[in-house]
Amino acid sequence: MKKASLGLIALLLVLSGCASKPTEEGSTSPSALTQTEGTAASPVGSTPDSGKPEQASSDGYVFEANGIKIPMHAEAAPILKQLGKPQSYFESQACAFPGLNKIYQYSSFDVYAYEKDGVDYIASVILFDDTVATKEGVTLFNKKSDVIKAYGDKFTNNLNLYVYDQGKSQLRFVIENDQVTSIEYLAKI
Template identity: 85%
Template sequence: MKKASIGLIALLLALSGCGNKPAEEGAPSPNALTQTEDGATLPAASVMPEQTSGDSFVFEANGIAIPMHAEATPILKQLGTPQSYFESQACAFPGLNKIYQYSSFDVYAYEKDGIDYIASVILFDDTVATKEGVTLFNKKSDVIKAYGDKFTNNLNLYVYDQGKSQLRFVIENDQVTSIEYLAKI
């Protein structure tokens, strides 16, 4: 029940910025190639400009990097079959919202121009952690030690901004109760 509640809250937060956004001009052609920071050459369509900057938060599960705004299909193939899948009409992004539920986290994707991109990742238990080692049930001081004190705080929501992403922690009674990676709209 708690997992469903956290997922619903995160979905509502992700969708709170409803509105139509015009298509971006100057998007790379589907046949263009882009070189990533690690030297790999990928089709430009699979690497959003936000991803190439290297300054956004990236969740990693079983050695699989999940950057915000990255093309979802190759990542989802690496993650394997989800435990469940749900989709609905998007409000913040054109197309569909897609939710892929795995054992310890959910991956949310948005559709743009027929391609799915990573919108957010929500962690559900302490078997997964951020790259800096923060898990659910850590103390607030652990979060500040790992990420510093440059956050915004609204009630119990601590938000760190980096590039085109956010890392959000809900901290109640000095304990991390929710961790979410979010692609900024």
């Protein structure tokens, strides 16, 4: 179990960026990376063969916070403006594509964005406590049966990672000891 978690953390660090850049206050936010333990992959954005980002799609999974919808591949600026000032911000040079990975940390979730041609797009949302839930009502610390009841049994499972695909997004649950320990919305490449 610990080996799998360490492997996931290592993968996250490799994919999340090559180097960190200080925030406006002059320090990087290590919590932005350490809180993503348990996720299987960094929310690196999608840049299809056309070289343009995928368009936000209502046919994928959409996280909603305080009435603000956050679809994957949507332009980030209008959403971030509605969400207000984050508690912290972190960015790093992306290894998988030109531009920066950007992490906006709010009280109960993080929003990851990728940069393409000077515009930021939503790459991922990671939930961190049970004060926020998926649209179907699943929160951290729910049981595996709650996830299957809400989303069905059409998932892929690798170790403790349960992945549901829909449109241009994925909804990922890490389930350990029959308990949800991580929830991530991810833009599909």
